[in-house]
Amino acid sequence: MEDLGPVAWPPEPIRTERLVLRESDARDRGAFIELLASPEVHTYLGGPRPRGELERELPEVPERWPGSFVVDLDGSMVGQILLRRATGRSRPAAVGKAELGYLFLPRAWGFGYAGEACAAALGWLDGVLPGEPVVLATQTANLGSMRLAVKLGFSEVERFEAWGAEQWLGMRSPLTPS
Numbered sequence: 001m002e003d004l005g006p007v008a009w010p011p012e013p014i015r016t017e018r019l020v021l022r023e024s025d026a027r028d029r030g031a032f033i034e035l036l037a038s039p040e041v042h043t044y045l046g047g048p049r050p051r052g053e054l055e056r057e058l059p060e061v062p063e064r065w066p067g068s069f070v071v072d073l074d075g076s077m078v079g080q081i082l083l084r085r086a087t088g089r090s091r092p093a094a095v096g097k098a099e100l101g102y103l104f105l106p107r108a109w110g111f112g113y114a115g116e117a118c119a120a121a122l123g124w125l126d127g128v129l130p131g132e133p134v135v136l137a138t139q140t141a142n143l144g145s146m147r148l149a150v151k152l153g154f155s156e157v158e159r160f161e162a163w164g165a166e167q168w169l170g171m172r173s174p175l176t177p178s
Contacts, residue, residue: 004085004098007128009066016120019113021069021081025061028070031077031105032062040106044139046163071104071117078113079104081121086135091169093157094135098125100152100172101136109144118152122172134172139165 010023024032035041036058037051063070063080071079082101086094100122104114125132136154138145146168154170161167 004067004083004125004129007066011124011128014069014120014124016116018073019078019117019120020072021117021120021124022072024064024068024070024077028077029058029060029062032058032080035077035080035103035105038106041103044142044145044165069117069121071102071108071113073108073113077105078108079117081117083121083125083134090135091137091158091160093171094137094169097171098129098132098134099136100134115148115151118148122152135169136172137167137169140168141165 014021033051033054036054037048039048042048067083069081069083070077071081080103082099082103084099084101086097086099090099100118102114102118108114122134125134134154135157136149136152138149140146140159149168149170153172155173157169157171159166159168
């Protein structure tokens, strides 16, 4: 994955009805460790990383690079949105396109935060890179992620086998700039 190119970073925080998408800071380190070490979060992502390893290796201000948004609810991190450029390690249909990814702490599941945050991030992307197609990949077994992809306007491009499971690649057609 690589960054999105000539996009000014960091943007002003993006505010939704309940959330703020912002750049990470030092107060988010504990939440990042919790997110990356969570077996529930990583059920469809190859498994969690060991907490001790994360404690040692994670910088004081984690995940601070263009395209990485902390999802903040009432002053605390509850998730992360990732917008990056898909590279040669991705499926051929995805290479060169913007790719959406997201992770949320289990305590934030079931409240619509992922949909709200992803929609806000996609709206931001539409403003800075008008006409940009966006891809999203998920395991077909991850029913919640599949439902969210459809709700966000992604349509199936292909299914493929990877990491011992069936994967789904969807694309959101670019909005026509007005």
